Amino acid sequence: MARAFDAAALPQFVRALEFASRKHSMQRRKDADASPYINHPISLVSILAVEAGIHDPDVLCAALLHDTVEDTDTTGVELIEHFGSAIAEIVLEVTDDKSLEKQQRKRLQIEHAHSLSPAAGLVKLADKTANLRDMADSPPRNWDLQRRRDYFDWAKEVVDGVQDVPPTLRALFDAAYSRRPS
Numbered sequence: 070m071a072r073a074f075d076a077a078a079l080p081q082f083v084r085a086l087e088f089a090s091r092k093h094s095m096q097r098r099k100d101a102d103a104s105p106y107i108n109h110p111i112s113l114v115s116i117l118a119v120e121a122g123i124h125d126p127d128v129l130c131a132a133l134l135h136d137t138v139e140d141t142d143t144t145g146v147e148l149i150e151h152f153g154s155a156i157a158e159i160v161l162e163v164t165d166d167k168s169l170e171k172q173q174r175k176r177l178q179i180e181h182a183h184s185l186s187p188a189a190g191l192v193k194l195a196d197k198t199a200n201l202r203d204m205a206d207s208p209p210r211n212w213d214l215q216r217r218r219d220y221f222d223w224a225k226e227v228v229d230g231v232q233d234v235p236p237t238l239r240a241l242f243d244a245a246y247s248r249r250p251s
């Protein structure tokens with residue numbers, strides 16, 4: 070944990086960016102503009118590295134890859150082959166079991182939050198922060214006010230369970246949550 074990001078970490082980071090952009094290339098976000106999906110993992114990296122000053126290469130690579138198993142045909146084995154088990158494990162920790170029904174997946178995120186590793190906790194915080202920003206700036210067209218409020222409250226419940234979050238990162242989440250629609 071908490072390795073520095075030096076020149077040696079750059080090739081793998083770029084490979085993770087390439088891998089994620091290829092895997093997500095046919096997907097769009099749910100926002101009104103249907104923006105390219107890859108904008109989302111990139112915004113996690115920006116929150117972590119630029120805004121929160123978190124430079125651990127495994128965390129930043131996992132942030133790029135965090136939705137590949139949940140939302141594309143990528144497997145855990147594939148991630149291990151390409152990026153090693155440390156990065157793959159972080160991604161799998163923040164991956165929902167898509168065979169479960171949506172409400173159950175959301176409940177499990179709350180229940181599992183306290184047991185996330187420190188690295189997975191960082192990715193989880195950045196993910197929820199990015200999603201709340203998107204929800205405030207450009208919500209899905211068909212989401213009414215109550216659904217958006219519920220989403221903010223659910224995200225906060227997940228984040229409140231994550232242990233040992235760096236204060237800077239928590240402050241970024243809290244700022245995003247403060248834009249809950251009223």
Ligand code: ZN
Nearest residue numbers: 109135136196
């Ligand atoms: Zn995500």
